[in-house]
Amino acid sequence: MEVESVKKHRLKNKSEAKSVMNTNENDAQIQICFVTKQQRYAVPNYPLSTHSSIIPDELNTIVNTLLKESNVIEDDVEFDFLVCSQFLRTSLLEHIQERSGSIEELIEVEYVEKYPSPEPKNCLIHDDWVSAVASCGKKWILTGSYDNMLHIWTLKGKHHLVIPGHTSPVKAVAWISLNDDKASFVSSSMDQTCMIWDWDITKNSVECVHICKGHKGSVEAVGINHDKTLMATGAWDNMLYIWSTSTQEEDNDGESASKKAKSEFANKTKVPKCAMKGHKQAISGIVWCDKTEIVTGSWDHTIKIWDSELGGIKHEIHGDKCFFSIDYSPLARAVIAGSADQHVRLYDPRSTEGTIVKAKFSSHTQWVMSVRWSTVNEHLFISGAHDNIVKLWDTRSLKIPLFDLMGHEDKVLSCDWSNPELIMSGGADNTLRIFKSKHVPC
Template identity: 30%
Template sequence: MGSNGINEDLSRQVRVRFLTKLPPPFKVQTSSIAIPANLSRMGLSEIVNLLLKNSNAEFETTPFDFLIDGELIRMPLEQFLLVKSISAEKILEIEYIRAVAPRKHEDPHLHDDWVSSIDGSNPRFVLTGCYDNLARIWKDGSFCTHSLQGHNGAITSVCVINQKGNSSRNDICIATGSKDKTLRLWMFDVAESADNPVRIGAFKILRGHTSSVQSISAIPSGDMVCSGSWDSSIKLWKVVSEGDGDSVSIKRRRLITNVDEPQLEAEATADLVGHTQCVSSIVWLEPQTIYSASWDHSIRIWDVPSEKATSNLVCGKALNCLDVGGEGSALIAAGGSDHVLRVWDPRRPSSSAPIFQFSSHSLWISACKWHPRSIFHLLSASYDGKVMLWDLRTAWPLAKIDAHKDKVLCADWWKDDSVVSGGADSKLFISSGISII
């Protein structure tokens, strides 16, 4: 057995007690046992699986990760204890959790060009934007049911808008941004299905940017969206305005036979000015607060009522992506041109310095997303073709997804236990069976 095995080098031993918050049948007896001190996570996982099989012969082998004092073990146990100045003379309490790694990779869904943007916020479908000027709805992540047609340039950003006033669970509103300098708003019936994708025309076009729209985010209430652009500006837009009437209804949308027919148009209700280069990523997490990242090396936090930036974090590198989540939904993750994924806590007095830095990617980082229900976990995607899963309790990636054969341009969580990603190989990949919670 290898260096991680449990039968090797029994001369150096430590006494441990394995604990877990997992439900049965994942619980072992809490009495202490002696184990080799040179074990790393694979050997520890083998021991826990043997203990579980002793109490339940039908238990299926499961990979585990291990924590001591809240930190994940990513080196041999004796080395970890030495680095952390933890005594090996006492009984060590080691918590085990299910390892975070995909257990299944679905067959990819091929597009006609680069898959540039993705939204996995709705468990019933995956939304993708493509350089062929189309956005697509992939129902259950399995087949394309709707094709959103009308943009005159590559789609660069997509966003599912959760409208709280919408009484129908099937009527979904979507915003898209494009290199044609516009945003478009769409409505579709998620329950609708056909042998071929249903063609949808936008119910509203939002004009005002003077260059490509790069990022879109919706206010939690769903009645407004904001957009960031290569023109360095951030604009705010109403989703539905007085006078729109029934133009946004599903019935009206179904009557559209020519997706190029004139639609409602609207102008921005506000402009947030301050960035000096492309606004590459934007998040509207709270009604009065917008977060933005830019190629001008800065992250800005905006007060919506005053239309002023209240905070400015300088990274030193061009930024491609930003997301807000983690503890208190307050941590800012961002990545860009220097291959490093950084995390800031703006609540700290010295918030200009990142509190975490992850540097396993080898090329530009294109996307980062916090897990919607975990304060520890996030993902990143890169031009190096990899999607990486991270846990704040260790500096090493929990898992690497190597499905793409070219640059990964976008990635998101889907249904809590899956990662969806798209890239320059023109493919949508779904990696599932990820145990986060």
């Protein structure tokens, strides 16, 4: 009886697949073959004939039928489908025609397991706008707010420490180091300073060890280099400064101030190692691409690539509107930038073929204020905008994000995805929203 039941089930599956493939028989027939890089879901890649107006849901039915026939799965799996290196979001015929392809040839349809929807986890309430956020390790979150304060939270959402010091709203934060009992981080503010802090985790006490002075306007962006020895800052004075992240100021002989037997309250002022001029308006985003290369985005409608050792501009990319945020992925070897024209663009600064702009992502309806790459998947990034929405994107889907992460009741000002398991966003609704995300191989 069990064998007979299995046979009937298989016949039913074959019938379902055949029905899907023959739907709309008046449409032109097209030859497809399925391929995947996720070998646990591999099916035979022989050609199949189907109607040209087939849509993703129908393709999903066919693949699941083939997988069940091969006893690979018992329950349905949701897949996304790639044709011509882009996710299929329309009918197969429309997709191919949009890319000037031909339906006369065998069409390779790649399928990948659909990325699971991030789940709302925590909402951390602040007293004012949450303008900066950065997570570190498996335990801590650092936020900056328009209440002039820094806040440290646990990943479970417990408020751990409030840190006064700045005299104006905090605009950017970044971690410098973290171990079991010590940490250091930096904050920048509208008060025209950056502060470098030492945190004794065991005692839960924080001390400002250096005040970085030099900027003549609100310090909007901070970027830490890969070995954590240098940081770059950009401000409303249009200047790009490079600073040492050392918590021990060095004199001209390279000897640390602590070894000079200076008092605990010696001058905390730190001066920049290098000042670079080139932007004509505020610098709003900074990221290090490698040991010496820095990328900045500005309100002057340009993205500039700098050489920190030579102290000058290597390359310049012109846009149509202000750039508000920028990030670089060593996995994708590409830059993304959020703009006042409501789009996110992907750039390949090293491109020698065609345009440097490789893709434009269109779905936000207001200024895009923050963008962040996934640290574990070369295709994924997030963006937050003044339309109150955080969007999770795949670079293979230009017009439709994978998910809209809802919850903010006012403008999204900051985002973070440095912890692969947590998507975070701060907003003008005084909240930090945290979403749980799952890593799925690309």
